[in-house]
Amino acid sequence: MPLAPACPSFRRSDLVEAGWTDRALRAAVRDGRLLRARTGVYLTPDTSPEVVDACRLSGRVACTSALAQLGVFVLDTATLHVHLPANSSRPRSVARALRRHWGRLHRSPHPRSTRVELFDALAQAVRCQAARAAVATLDSALNTGLLDSDELDELFRVLPRRYAVIRRLLDARCQSGPESLVRLMLRSAGLRFEVQVAIPGVGIVDFLVDGWLIVECDSQAHHSTWDAQRRDRRRDQAAAVLGYATYRPIAEDIMWNPEVVSAALRGLAARRRTSSSSQENSSQVTASGARLRRVS
Template identity: 65%
Template sequence: MPAPTTPPFFFRRSDLRAQGWTDRDVGAAVADGRLLRPRPGAYLAADASTDVVDALALGGRLACVSALAHRGVFVLDASALHVHLHTRRPSAPVSTRLIRRHWSTLRRMPHPRAASVEPLDALACALRCQPPRASVASLDSALHGGHLRMDELDELFRLLPRRHRVLRRLVDARAESGPETLVRLLLRSLGAAFDVQVVIAGVGRVDFLVEGWLIIECDSRAFHSDWDAQRRDRRRDQAAAALGYATFRPIAEDITWHPDVVRSALRGLLSSRRGVAARPRGAAV
């Protein structure tokens, strides 16, 4: 059977025949679950994601935030299924989950077997469906991950209403995660001076260095959950403290869903130090 790929593709019966499958083989594989058939004439590998299966069952492709999330691009909320459809004919629901249907004209024509729209079209849709801070995070993530090129930004923003164009000056492809983008926007809102991805001698690279003394590291479960990772982080913080730096580690969950709590913590930290003439003994390099 053809191997599943990313972006997701489905197979026609002719594709399977070209791989040596007979009609009997196909029928048997569907019957025993080795192949999925979300709609007539479309087949998927058994390990295809539920989003892909449901999008095809509805007669469309993954779109908007669902298409971005499938590619590993940061989105704020991927709980609803976003599907691009060719026609406005009603499609039967595939489950009790929330379905968001889209019919916009695509700028990039997907491959005939593609189960997802192209990143440019997914972003053009997601920037309308998400709040501004999440939209900037999705843009940063897409650029950093190579799903969007810098020279495509002009084209992307031409597809959007004028009110979205203010977001472009906030984009920074150096952000390595969605929470990093969200913290950057919080720091901007507080009027703080900061640098990103700073290397400090004796400490290493940190996510943010704020006003020359405050290190911010955006922690997530994926990279900071086990004890070895926590021990390494604490030793880095200890090395930074020896140089006169303070470290703040907001967790991704709070950054994403409780930004006011993180903003209050940042405001308290910054107000406690502003006006105090104190410089770290170490120097950023």
């Protein structure tokens, strides 16, 4: 027996079989109790605009659009991704940026489903996004438990071999897309770091870099209220007591201005190295002076 469809649509034949008449269907559409996506296809009035547009195109929500509906991180949510049947005619336009997918699906959706299956959405998203965004998406799917190791193995078997490098960059410990993106920046900068580190008196921090710099990836959703900011500042203060410095790039910059965040990380690391080198040289000079005084 097939599973219940995701975001179901209703065919006229289904509704007629359930006892609806054409007159009742017209009245339901007029009263807003049903939405008519296209001839013979109906949706409930609370259906998302993305699903409505996909149905009007005779397709299914796909790729990053489907993943966003499932709570998986994707970098760009502005474009609507729709999977269309291979034999479909040129679809009508919709009032938004549109990306069409025609490739063969690896999982068969329920006949009434308005969304491709998770596996196909992930396969599409890896090919459709830049590498850093694809890593963040797969990290998110792994962290939320929507994707397990066996399915990950299968996913990279169906993807072209050139995407194998992405798998080596995955880390399911990252709890948000911005965290994954910052992890890639730290790796690219050649910095030594740990992920999700528990510090007594402070709590679990997103990253601990070179044993002294805490990096926390802040989002508007979880850090916008004064209570949240006060909690964050007290954590930073507790960390400072223990000798740690804290850097909090905001999610907006992490996602859309990564060069700024990367430059800040490299600058902090370089400053630390310069400071450590100066202290070491000063210590050597002091020790040399002490030896000279003893000799004289």
